[in-house]
Amino acid sequence: MISVIQRVREARVDVEGQTVGAIGHGLLVLVCAERGDTEAEADRLLAKLLKLRIFGDEAGKMNRSLQDVAGGLLLVSQFTLAADTTGGNRPSFTQAAAPDEGRRLFDYVVEQARALHPVVATGRFATEMQVHLINDGPITIPLRIAPAAPVQ
Numbered sequence: 001m002i003s004v005i006q007r008v009r010e011a012r013v014d015v016e017g018q019t020v021g022a023i024g025h026g027l028l029v030l031v032c033a034e035r036g037d038t039e040a041e042a043d044r045l046l047a048k049l050l051k052l053r054i055f056g057d058e059a060g061k062m063n064r065s066l067q068d069v070a071g072g073l074l075l076v077s078q079f080t081l082a083a084d085t086t087g088g089n090r091p092s093f094t095q096a097a098a099p100d101e102g103r104r105l106f107d108y109v110v111e112q113a114r115a116l117h118p119v120v121a122t123g124r125f126a127t128e129m130q131v132h133l134i135n136d137g138p139i140t141i142p143l144r145i146a147p148a149a150p151v152q
Helices: 039-051 099-116
Strands: 002-015 018-023 026-032 062-064 072-077 120-122 130-144
Touching: 002 039, 002 072, 018 072, 018 120, 026 039, 026 099, 039 099, 072 099, 099 120
Parallel strands: 026 072, 072 120
Antiparallel strands: 002 018, 002 026, 002 130
């Protein structure tokens, strides 16, 4: 799974002029399921999101996690993170999971996040969205969770 994590002061997602998801201080995470991803990769992604220490402590050092600061988590599906731009000027998205599988895995991440964290909001899968944010820092971190190597 591919994600882009942004520490935000606030963020929201609008669809057709209506806000469908919003948070205050926390993380806005763009999420893309790739071909071959499973719930195992989704679980590892979520664990990393909740524990990643990118919020300041009393000394201003990035030493606190989303859970530590009780921040919001705004998850937005973004298949274009799988873009391959090596072959010309038009991106290829063949590495992105098929739409049904991408939706299933995104919904799984959201369901698990809501079970583990008190403030979770989302955009709408496969919908034209406008994402508004005030980036805090700015702190923006790309994260790729590759399938685990088979045990031998």
